[in-house]
Every structure is written in structure tokens, then in C-alpha cells.
Amino acid sequence: MNWLLPGLILFLLVNLLAGLWRVWRGPSSADRMMSALLFGSTSVAVLILMAEWQGIRALRHVALLVVMLAAIIAITYVGISGARDKGSETNPDRKAP
Amino acid sequence: MNHPEIWMLAAAGLFGLGLYSLIIARHLLRQLIAIKIMGSAVFLVLVVTAGLVDGSLDGIAQALVLTGIVIAVAAIAFALALVVSLAETTGSISLNPDDDDGR
Amino acid sequence: MSLLLDAFAALLLLIGAFFYLAGTVGLIRFPDALSRLHALTKADNIGLLSICAGSALMAGELRVALLLLLIWLMALFAATVSAHLIARRSLRDAEDSGADAGKSPS
Amino acid sequence: MVIDVFLALGLVVLAWQALIGGSLFRGIVMFIVFGMVLTLAWAWLGSPDLAMAEAAIGAGVTGALIMIAYWRLRRINAVEPRDPSPARSRLALVIAVLATGLVGAIGLAAVSALTGDATAARVMNETLPDTGLGNPITGVLIVFRNLDTLLEVAVVLAAYIAARAALGRESADLPLPPAPDTPLLTPLVVTLAPLTMVVAIYLLKAGSQYPGGAFQASALLAALGVLLVLTGRVGPAAAANWLTRAGLVIGTLVFCLVGLGMLVIGAPLLAIPGIWAVYLIEAAMMISIGLTLVLLFAGAPGLSGKRS
Structure with a gap:
């Protein structure tokens, strides 16, 4: 059983970087924003498994922190990328419809 | 910590990448990201070095790096205010705009 | 009994990992942003539930289990709102740029 | 060991993606992802304190600060700087390689030289219960x-x-x-x-x-x-x-x-x-x-x- 936890951690990390390919590649900005979701779910699982493997309970608190931050980062992305290409062409003072 | 060499090499790589980008990048935001990454490399060296002596991580080094992380965000926030103010006044996001028009 | 419990926990962890794999495959292979979003959020959250359950069984403590439950609920909630916002943004971008829907200018 | 290599390599690749080439928006996203992987690295190195600070400040607040500055700069319509000339890049490359070698040498020297007892840490651990x-x-x-x-x-x-x-x-x-x-x-x-x-x-x-x-x-x-x-x-x-x-x-x-x-x-x-x-x-x-x-x-x- 000793290989199970590190094996799963490694597997999830590989998964994470594979998913990052999509963030890197795009093509739409929505794909880039998905990095927040990808990390929100995968790194939490990694942290939970690390807490189990290393016997550090506080890593579960880190996981809770990361979950709460994922929503904040996603909202930042959406707020900023939504207005990012409007500035030059249309009225910069455009309010959200 | 089992393999400090790996982290030292990664820190060296991060520092080199950051310095390279700091020199060649013109966009001030990119330069700020470069500085932040160089800082992270230094933090890595500090924490890993402090972890060498008795195997487990050293509270003094961790406290130092914790302070460093907060100072770094304050410095970045101030630098970003400077960048926005510079862009509002001069209309440029680079420290040497002459180079951009010259070529 | 303990062996059985451990085996069950390990099984849950493996199932969780499988769902993560499914989510990533969907993220890479699906043709458009909305279906990729769909694959990522749904599969990953089931995977996280399974991993939380397996980890709670391994720890065998009530407070750890409750903390993991809280983490999962927060993840579910955060993923719901984030996915909703990203999907709306994606649709609005597609409307704005007309025929070039989904193409990033960068 | 494999996880160490994976995380360390991931950090370097993400830093490269954040800093060199591509659009600035992608660079900023990659920088935030870098902060998140650094969080995992601190956790793996056994420091939950640093992981918490890095997640909230390194990835969360710093990322949001840079994003909002990017958005404001877009609104101002400032002139976006162009890429530098290759001659300057070559000099920068030499300097960067030298710096990498220096930091790597310091790090590896520390790894091979430092052993034994940490005096400051020992004194601290002995006096900590008094506080x-x-x-x-x-x-x-x-x-x-x-x-x-x-x-x-x-x-x-x-x-x-x-x-x-x-x-x-x-x-x-x-x-x-x-x-x-x-x-x-x-x-x-x-x-x-x-x-x-x-x-x-x-x-x-x-x-x-x-x-x-x-x-x-x-x-x-x-x-x-x-x-x-x-x-x-x-x-x-x-x-x-x-x-x-x-x-x-x-x-x-x-x-x-x-x-x-x-x-x-x-x-x-x-x-x-x-x-x-x-x-x-x-x-x-x-x-x-x-x-x-x-x-x-x-x-x-x-x-x-x-x-x-």
C-alpha cells in the first residue's frame, strides 16, 4: 500500500499538467480561465492526499484555503477578460449589459 | 526533505529565466512578473538550505520567507500603482519608449 | 476488518483518480469550450468526492471527515459559480465577435 | 523523488511560459498557475504555513493585482512595447546563463557543505516552550x-x-x-x-x-x-x-x-x-x-x- 498515495499524487499532477495543455493552447479565453477550475479541483485532491501521506494535518486547511480562492480567481478572470478587448475598439465606458 | 539538489537546480533555473526576461522584456507588467519569479527562486533556496541541517524544515527560515512573501506583494502593489500612473501620464508601458518607436 | 476498510478506501481513491482522468481527457479532446467546461467541472467534482471519502476512511476521524466534507461542498459551490460565469462569458464573447466565435485574438 | 522532479520541472516550465513568448494575458494566467504549483511545492516540502501564504498571496492577491493592472492599462490605451532586438537578447542570454550557474553553484555548494546541527534553530526550539x-x-x-x-x-x-x-x-x-x-x-x-x-x-x-x-x-x-x-x-x-x-x-x-x-x-x-x-x-x-x-x-x- 505504500506506493498508492505517492502514486496517486503523481498521477493527479500529471493530470493537472495535461489539462494545462488546454489552458496553454486556448483557443478561447474561456479555455484559459478554466485553469482556475482545474486547479481548484485537482490541487485540492493533491493536498488532501499529501496530508494523508506526510501526516501533516494542516495541509487539509491549505486545501480548504485553495478551494475558497479558486472562486475568487475565477471571478477575477471573468471580470477582467470580459472587458479586455473592448477598450480599443468600442466605448471604454461600456457598462455590463 | 529527500532531494535538495533538485530544488536548488529548479531555483537556479527560475532565477535565470526571471533575469533573462527582466532584461529583454519591455512591458513593465512582464518585468514585474519576472521580479516576482526571481524572488520565488530566492525563497526556494532559503527554505531548502535551511532544511538541510537537520532534515526537517527550519522555523526561522520559514518565518523569514513568510515575511518576504508579504513584503513582495506590498512592493508589487506599489510598483503596479507606479506603472498605471506612468501609463496615464506618458501613455507608455515601458521604461524606454524611445526604443519602441525607433525601429 | 481493518484490511477490508483499507482496501475500500484505496478503491475509492482509485475511482476518484479515474474520474480526474476522465475530466482531463474531456478537457483535451472535446471540440468546444462549453463541452470542455462541462467535462472538467462534473467529472472532477465527483472525483474529489471519491478522494475525500477515501481519505476520510483512511484517517478514521470524525473531525477530519467533516473538514473534508466542508472542502468538498465548497469545491462544488465554487466550481458551480465559476463554471457558470465562464460559460456566460464564453457565450458573450462568441456573440460579440460574430463569425469568429471562440477565437482568441492573442 | 519523482514527485520532487515533477514539481520542480513544472515550476520551471510554467515560469518559462509566464515570462517568454505568447500574449501577456496568457503570461499572467501562467504566472497565477505558477503560484498555485508553488503552493503544492511548499506543501510537498512540508511547510503548510508557506503553502497557505503562497496560495492566498502569491497566487490569489498578487494574481488579482496584476490582472486588474492589466485591465486598467488596456483601458488607458497605452502604447504596448514591442519585442527587443536579437542583439540585446544574446547579451541577456549570457547574463542569465551566468546567473543561473551562480545560483545553482551556491545551492549545490550549500547542499554538499551544510551538515550537522543548526544552532539558531536548536536554541529557538529549546526556548520556544517558554513563550x-x-x-x-x-x-x-x-x-x-x-x-x-x-x-x-x-x-x-x-x-x-x-x-x-x-x-x-x-x-x-x-x-x-x-x-x-x-x-x-x-x-x-x-x-x-x-x-x-x-x-x-x-x-x-x-x-x-x-x-x-x-x-x-x-x-x-x-x-x-x-x-x-x-x-x-x-x-x-x-x-x-x-x-x-x-x-x-x-x-x-x-x-x-x-x-x-x-x-x-x-x-x-x-x-x-x-x-x-x-x-x-x-x-x-x-x-x-x-x-x-x-x-x-x-x-x-x-x-x-x-x-x-
């Missing part, structure tokens, strides 16, 4: 090297004052992106805000014995403030009211008062009289640092209840 604290990091920050920590709170305050000075009077209110209009935001804020505060206070309280403390708690509060500003629950105000001003200085003030108060009763400067003083100072620091970071994000001197 009533269980977490060595809080011990260093508040008891053993508290002059550093006091100066740090002052530096964060100075960053706010300097940013205000740099932005000047006329641009007192920097623009913010419109809040996303969706009915789901209200339940998110209503759930996340109280929970974040509870977790922040828990981290503050737990910080005396377990990983956590004022910095992690303030980082979490700052992230919550960023969320409130972005969703339009809290808006920038043209001037700071007395409550905001008090919040900005309370960390420095309480720390100084406790430190100087020790002189009055004949103890050394900045001696910490007991565990209650640690909690008092940490709570004040949490409020000050969190509030300052939110104000720096909003780019305004103060905050008002609702964005117009």
Missing part, C-alpha cells in the same frame, strides 16, 4: 525577531501611502471592471464571506500552536475583500473615513504600543509579556495587512459600502 507558543514560525515572527515583523507591518503601510502618492489626487478612483451580472453571485458572496472570516479567525487562533497565523489570516481576508470589490459589494470611496484610517494603522500602532509599554514597566523594548499580547498583536496585524491589500487592489484611498 507558550507551539508554532515555531509564530514564535520567530512575534517573539524572537519581532522588530522585523514590526518593520514589515510598517512597510505594508508605507506601500499604501506610496501608492496613494504615486496615483495622485486626480486619479483618486481607478476604474474597476463591471461586476458580473448573475443571480448566482449573491449566494456565493453570502456563503463565502462569513466562512472566510471564520476560517481567518481560526487560522489566527490556531497560529499560536499549529500552522497559521496573522499573515495567512490577513491574506485570506484580503482575498475576500478582493472578491467583495469585484462583485460590487464594496466600492472605492474618494476618501478614507476614520474607520478605514484606524484599520490601516492599528497593526503598527498596537505593535508599537505593546513594545514601548514594556519599557514603561522596565522590561526590554519589544519584549512580549504573554500569550495574550501575541493574540492582540496578531489580530491588529491581520486587520491592517488585509485592509491595506484590499485598498491597494481597489486603487482608492477608502472603501464605501456599495459600488455606485
Whole structure:
């Protein structure tokens, strides 16, 4: 059983970087924003498994922190990328419809 | 910590990448990201070095790096205010705009 | 009994990992942003539930289990709102740029 | 071993992606991802304190700050700089390779040279029980090297004052992106805000014995403030009211008062009289640092209840 936890951690990390390919590649900005979701779910699982493997309970608190931050980062992305290409062409003072 | 060499090499790589980008990048935001990454490399060296002596991580080094992380965000926030103010006044996001028009 | 419990926990962890794999495959292979979003959020959250359950069984403590439950609920909630916002943004971008829907200018 | 290599390599690849080539927006996204992987790296290296700070500040607040600056620069329509000439790149490459070699040599020399006992850490671990604290990091920050920590709170305050000075009077209110209009935001804020505060206070309280403390708690509060500003629950105000001003200085003030108060009763400067003083100072620091970071994000001197 000793290989199970590190094996799963490694597997999830590989998964994470594979998913990052999509963030890197795009093509739409929505794909880039998905990095927040990808990390929100995968790194939490990694942290939970690390807490189990290393016997550090506080890593579960880190996981809770990361979950709460994922929503904040996603909202930042959406707020900023939504207005990012409007500035030059249309009225910069455009309010959200 | 089992393999400090790996982290030292990664820190060296991060520092080199950051310095390279700091020199060649013109966009001030990119330069700020470069500085932040160089800082992270230094933090890595500090924490890993402090972890060498008795195997487990050293509270003094961790406290130092914790302070460093907060100072770094304050410095970045101030630098970003400077960048926005510079862009509002001069209309440029680079420290040497002459180079951009010259070529 | 303990062996059985451990085996069950390990099984849950493996199932969780499988769902993560499914989510990533969907993220890479699906043709458009909305279906990729769909694959990522749904599969990953089931995977996280399974991993939380397996980890709670391994720890065998009530407070750890409750903390993991809280983490999962927060993840579910955060993923719901984030996915909703990203999907709306994606649709609005597609409307704005007309025929070039989904193409990033960068 | 494999996980060490994977995380370290991932960091380098992400830094490369964040810094070189591609659009700036992608670079910023990659930088935020870099911060998240660094969080995992600290966790793997066995430091939950650093992982918490990195997640909240390194990835969360710094990422949001850079994003909002990017958005503001786009609105200003400033001239985007072009790529540099190859000649300069070659010189930069040589310098960067030299720097990489230097840092690598220092690191590897440290790995091969340093063995044995850490005197400072041993002395600290021996005296830590006297302070009533269980977490060595809080011990260093508040008891053993508290002059550093006091100066740090002052530096964060100075960053706010300097940013205000740099932005000047006329641009007192920097623009913010419109809040996303969706009915789901209200339940998110209503759930996340109280929970974040509870977790922040828990981290503050737990910080005396377990990983956590004022910095992690303030980082979490700052992230919550960023969320409130972005969703339009809290808006920038043209001037700071007395409550905001008090919040900005309370960390420095309480720390100084406790430190100087020790002189009055004949103890050394900045001696910490007991565990209650640690909690008092940490709570004040949490409020000050969190509030300052939110104000720096909003780019305004103060905050008002609702964005117009």
C-alpha cells in the first residue's frame, strides 16, 4: 500500500499538467480561465492526499484555503477578460449589459 | 526533505529565466512578473538550505520567507500603482519608449 | 476488518483518480469550450468526492471527515459559480465577435 | 523523488511560459498557475504555513493585482512595447546563463557543505516552550525577531501611502471592471464571506500552536475583500473615513504600543509579556495587512459600502 498515495499524487499532477495543455493552447479565453477550475479541483485532491501521506494535518486547511480562492480567481478572470478587448475598439465606458 | 539538489537546480533555473526576461522584456507588467519569479527562486533556496541541517524544515527560515512573501506583494502593489500612473501620464508601458518607436 | 476498510478506501481513491482522468481527457479532446467546461467541472467534482471519502476512511476521524466534507461542498459551490460565469462569458464573447466565435485574438 | 522532479520541472516550465513568448494575458494566467504549483511545492516540502501564504498571496492577491493592472492599462490605451532586438537578447542570454550557474553553484555548494546541527534553530526550539507558543514560525515572527515583523507591518503601510502618492489626487478612483451580472453571485458572496472570516479567525487562533497565523489570516481576508470589490459589494470611496484610517494603522500602532509599554514597566523594548499580547498583536496585524491589500487592489484611498 505504500506506493498508492505517492502514486496517486503523481498521477493527479500529471493530470493537472495535461489539462494545462488546454489552458496553454486556448483557443478561447474561456479555455484559459478554466485553469482556475482545474486547479481548484485537482490541487485540492493533491493536498488532501499529501496530508494523508506526510501526516501533516494542516495541509487539509491549505486545501480548504485553495478551494475558497479558486472562486475568487475565477471571478477575477471573468471580470477582467470580459472587458479586455473592448477598450480599443468600442466605448471604454461600456457598462455590463 | 529527500532531494535538495533538485530544488536548488529548479531555483537556479527560475532565477535565470526571471533575469533573462527582466532584461529583454519591455512591458513593465512582464518585468514585474519576472521580479516576482526571481524572488520565488530566492525563497526556494532559503527554505531548502535551511532544511538541510537537520532534515526537517527550519522555523526561522520559514518565518523569514513568510515575511518576504508579504513584503513582495506590498512592493508589487506599489510598483503596479507606479506603472498605471506612468501609463496615464506618458501613455507608455515601458521604461524606454524611445526604443519602441525607433525601429 | 481493518484490511477490508483499507482496501475500500484505496478503491475509492482509485475511482476518484479515474474520474480526474476522465475530466482531463474531456478537457483535451472535446471540440468546444462549453463541452470542455462541462467535462472538467462534473467529472472532477465527483472525483474529489471519491478522494475525500477515501481519505476520510483512511484517517478514521470524525473531525477530519467533516473538514473534508466542508472542502468538498465548497469545491462544488465554487466550481458551480465559476463554471457558470465562464460559460456566460464564453457565450458573450462568441456573440460579440460574430463569425469568429471562440477565437482568441492573442 | 519523482514527485520532487515533477514539481520542480513544472515550476520551471510554467515560469518559462509566464515570462517568454505568447500574449501577456496568457503570461499572467501562467504566472497565477505558477503560484498555485508553488503552493503544492511548499506543501510537498512540508511547510503548510508557506503553502497557505503562497496560495492566498502569491497566487490569489498578487494574481488579482496584476490582472486588474492589466485591465486598467488596456483601458488607458497605452502604447504596448514591442519585442527587443536579437542583439540585446544574446547579451541577456549570457547574463542569465551566468546567473543561473551562480545560483545553482551556491545551492549545490550549500547542499554538499551544510551538515550537522543548526544552532539558531536548536536554541529557538529549546526556548520556544517558554513563550507558550507551539508554532515555531509564530514564535520567530512575534517573539524572537519581532522588530522585523514590526518593520514589515510598517512597510505594508508605507506601500499604501506610496501608492496613494504615486496615483495622485486626480486619479483618486481607478476604474474597476463591471461586476458580473448573475443571480448566482449573491449566494456565493453570502456563503463565502462569513466562512472566510471564520476560517481567518481560526487560522489566527490556531497560529499560536499549529500552522497559521496573522499573515495567512490577513491574506485570506484580503482575498475576500478582493472578491467583495469585484462583485460590487464594496466600492472605492474618494476618501478614507476614520474607520478605514484606524484599520490601516492599528497593526503598527498596537505593535508599537505593546513594545514601548514594556519599557514603561522596565522590561526590554519589544519584549512580549504573554500569550495574550501575541493574540492582540496578531489580530491588529491581520486587520491592517488585509485592509491595506484590499485598498491597494481597489486603487482608492477608502472603501464605501456599495459600488455606485
